Amino acid sequence: MAFEPILLRNAGNPAVHEVSGYRKAGGYEALSKALAMEPEEIIDAVKASGLRGRGGAGFPAGLKWSFIPKGSEKAKYLVCNADESEPGTFKDRILIETDPHQLIEGCAICCYAVGASTCYVYIRGEYVAPALTLERAIADAYEHGLLGEDVLGSGFALDMRVHRGAGAYICGEETGMLESLEGRRGQPRIKPPFPAIVGAFAAPTVINNVETLCNVPHIIGRGAEWFKSLGTDERNTGPKVYCISGHVERPGVYEYPIGVTLDDLIAAAGGMYRGRALKAYIPGGASAAILSDEQSGLPMDFDSLAQAGSMLGSAAVVVMDETTCLVRATLRLAKFFAHESCGQCTPCREGTNWSEMILARLEDGRGSESDIDLLQRITTNMSGTALCALADACVGPVRSLVTNFRPEVMQHVEQGCCPLPRQSIFEPGAVS
Amino acid sequence: MSESARHGDGLPREAKRAIDELRPHYPTTEALLLPALHIAQRHWGGWLPDEAISAVARELDLAESKVYGVVTFYDLFHQHPVGRHRIRVCTNLSCTLRGGEEILHAVRRHLKVDENEVTADGRCSFVHFECLGACEQAPMMMIGDRYHGDLTPRRAVEILEGLD
Known part of the structure; x- marks a missing residue:
């Protein structure tokens, strides 16, 4: 599939790490254009583009911006979510490493539109090199008057800081992130109030994902109509950076109009690993329900995947071939959620741990058929009963395992062991 | 512990300076806690002994119990020695x-x-x-x-x- 990349258009051009190189590639023209517009016009353009959040929830970005109270003299904030911790996701790291000024420009336009004078980029603590890349780009942007007291002579002031996390998945949840930014344990807050009213430091706050903000300069530069011309339909618009990993020949990021199929992505990624057959896939990160090979022709957009009982999430596509044991794969994800549950809400703290324990005994061949029903019941009790979406995130893969792949789970029970024993993926010479 | 860590009330001068540089960029002192812990951990050779935690608490005027609560929450902060x-x-x-x-x-x-x-x-x-x-x-x-x-x-x- 041929598609001229938009968000990744500067891949392979390291000159864009500096303001001069980024400008040569057309960068910061959208910011100049935005500063000549009324803030309200920018919000309208983003609304009209149909841009939906690329972090996982798919909330309309323009609508989110419009919730920020207008005319108030109170400080307002933009917090850019670069916590990227959803297993299978690496697009935000690559967007920052490839083109840091694209993100800075998107943040600056957002801040001008909502009247924020401070932007924190909350980046996961493990991303040390990307954080440095971004800090250098921010310093360069200050030197060129693109940030600071008087952005491009417009009178608009903006301070931008990179704020490092310290290793906690839950800080990717927007209110967990705010708690962490304020110097506390990253335990999500009760909503309402929503961050647009009471966010960072009790002030109105927009929280947007890296990729969401990277789209903004292109919407301002090329217009909402152009943006809407890409994608499946009116509700699923624009370019999308898909992360594909697991059993494909060339894992990586692939940018297409939103709504390509898994088959398209596997073809782009060089086909299935060692020519093996597809068994199942996760379309949107660890929190998404696992889909089977028969569902590989679905458009990978927000609504099509939701209708299929899964989600686009962060578009982290994990491909699993015929050698994969789905009980073991789901166990690995449940273990992750049990480790990352912040412990605040009982259904999540208990439910993620019990999911892990029950899956472990099923995988070992010590489980019974009633365990499968127990898993089903636990997921029902975890659904929608906690403060944030982490419990539901664990429910995604676990419930899909017991509903979509029950025969494979039953094989574990009947045979008293895993029917797909572990085998080494490496050639003998690569092992020792 | 690195040499530079051994003076004053526990927090090395360079670490204090690094923390002070961040102050104008945050509306509360509490928000400096994660950056300060990263800085302290670097100075203490990759982990946070009790004295490092006390020093950060004093520097930011926070209760030690609060700082312990934060340190134990995050996977990148360590309370035991780690390898180089x-x-x-x-x-x-x-x-x-x-x-x-x-x-x-x-x-x-x-x-x-x-x-x-x-x-x-x-x-x-x-x-x-x-x-x-x-x-x-x-x-x-x-x-x-x-x-x-x-x-x-x-x-x-x-x-x-x-x-x-």
Whole structure:
């Protein structure tokens, strides 16, 4: 599939790490254009583009911006979510490493539109090199008057800081992130109030994902109509950076109009690993329900995947071939959620741990058929009963395992062991 | 503990300076806690002994109990000594599908210590880790601040052998 990349258009051009190189590639023209517009016009353009959040929830970005109270003299904030911790996701790291000024420009336009004078980029603590890349780009942007007291002579002031996390998945949840930014344990807050009213430091706050903000300069530069011309339909618009990993020949990021199929992505990624057959896939990160090979022709957009009982999430596509044991794969994800549950809400703290324990005994061949029903019941009790979406995130893969792949789970029970024993993926010479 | 860490009330002068530079950029002192802990941990050789936690609490005028609460919440803050090279092997799904657990075994076999232990020479310690956001390089590991991808067990051991 041929598609001229938009968000990744500067891949392979390291000159864009500096303001001069980024400008040569057309960068910061959208910011100049935005500063000549009324803030309200920018919000309208983003609304009209149909841009939906690329972090996982798919909330309309323009609508989110419009919730920020207008005319108030109170400080307002933009917090850019670069916590990227959803297993299978690496697009935000690559967007920052490839083109840091694209993100800075998107943040600056957002801040001008909502009247924020401070932007924190909350980046996961493990991303040390990307954080440095971004800090250098921010310093360069200050030197060129693109940030600071008087952005491009417009009178608009903006301070931008990179704020490092310290290793906690839950800080990717927007209110967990705010708690962490304020110097506390990253335990999500009760909503309402929503961050647009009471966010960072009790002030109105927009929280947007890296990729969401990277789209903004292109919407301002090329217009909402152009943006809407890409994608499946009116509700699923624009370019999308898909992360594909697991059993494909060339894992990586692939940018297409939103709504390509898994088959398209596997073809782009060089086909299935060692020519093996597809068994199942996760379309949107660890929190998404696992889909089977028969569902590989679905458009990978927000609504099509939701209708299929899964989600686009962060578009982290994990491909699993015929050698994969789905009980073991789901166990690995449940273990992750049990480790990352912040412990605040009982259904999540208990439910993620019990999911892990029950899956472990099923995988070992010590489980019974009633365990499968127990898993089903636990997921029902975890659904929608906690403060944030982490419990539901664990429910995604676990419930899909017991509903979509029950025969494979039953094989574990009947045979008293895993029917797909572990085998080494490496050639003998690569092992020792 | 690094030499620079041994003076004043525990927090080295450079660390204090680094924290002071951040102050104007945050509306509350409490918000400096994560950056301050990162700075302190660097000065204390990769972990946070009790004296480091007390020093940060005093510097930011926060209760020690509050600082302990934060330190224990986050995976990147350590309350026990770590090796000079801190190794994190990703074993989440995308890496596991590409042999991540074998990388973990190879690292364990080579270092002859268990997770969270430090080799007798103080050089290395390792842990298995959740997704590090580099699944395109699976299987991968992180040593110090650097990512190493497209590993095989043999390649992982070669990298460990090449560490100073």
